[in-house]
Amino acid sequence: MSTPFLETVESRRSLYQLTNTSPIPDARIKEIVSLSLKHAPSAFNVQSARAVILLREQHEKLWDIGLKVVQEEMPPAAQAFLTKRVVGFRGAYGTVLWFEDEDAIDILKQKNPAIQRLLPEWSSHSSGIHQFINWTAFSKEGLGCNLQHYNFSAKFVESVHELWNVPRNWKLKGQLVFGQPVGGPDRVKEYKPIEGDRMLVFA
Template identity: 25%
Template sequence: MESKLVELNKKRHSIYALGENLPLTQDEVYELVTDTIQSSPTAFNSQTVRAVVLFGEKSNRVWDIVEETLRKIVPAENFQSTADKIASFRAGAGTILYFTDMPTVEKLENDFKLYADNFKPWAEQAIGGAQQAVWVALAEQGIGASLQHYNPLIDDAIRAEFDLPAGWQLRAQMPFGSIEAPAEDKPKLAKDEQFRLFN
């Protein structure tokens, strides 16, 4: 069966060889990201996802913070590979920071006590769905990206650097840019190991 959406999902890969030559303007990328997130579902229409889109030196500052933070904890003899990886993210055109708005989650926990234990997991589902949707939307435009998780190590420094609300909890970082080299193929489980059909 043919499906445009399935084909787009197959086009989405973790791209680590990034460049600055985007096929869209910065304004178009920002519109793509914000429209995609706003159209992604959230439980109770809670809209708990927050995002910051950074370009140029502002984006580089994210990876400076990551490098400065990791330099303090990664042994010096092992740090070069870490620095090289961070440099590959810095080489891109920009970075998307994904956050969960915790005051919204906490309000829902208080307002709907029957479901209180579910709102944090539901917020994680919401942000995962938003990240996937943005990643696919970027891939459709020929823009490469990957998803990184240096939180919570960098949370306080990122919040201070960009003057972000205290209630925004950093969940992931997505460097993006032009695709300078294709992604590596990754093995997939056999379908009979991963799925079950009953009919």
């Protein structure tokens, strides 16, 4: 019964050749993000994940910011490649911004002082699960995606908060770019050996 799910997991890849169209309606995009928010696990069921969906012109505004970041903050040797990448992001249909609510995490820290040092790590685990569910579900629906982390730039993060009035206690974690794919992965993915190197079994 789990085979279709595992097949989707296996086929999910980073796709960069995307158009500004979608094979599914906006309502379905919202439904998938909502499902990811509702059903992904979190530490003590804190439900600290937050999402902002940017479509069409709003999505383009985001990557206009990304382009400025590349031009102003990246070393000259990297600018040509990264500019091409960001132009590709901008040409897609939308982006889901994934956040973690730091106020929710702080409340949980106060309730559980013995484990408070671990909560930021657990928060990151949960955020990754949310993003993975979103990405895999989009792939199943025919959307191509790639996951970005332009939150390395303070200017990018500040611009996101200001432009879309995002609460300051929401910490930006990742940007899932999506659109109609027009090409496959950029490269053949190589896999390291599993048994012995990456997995141990004791019975």
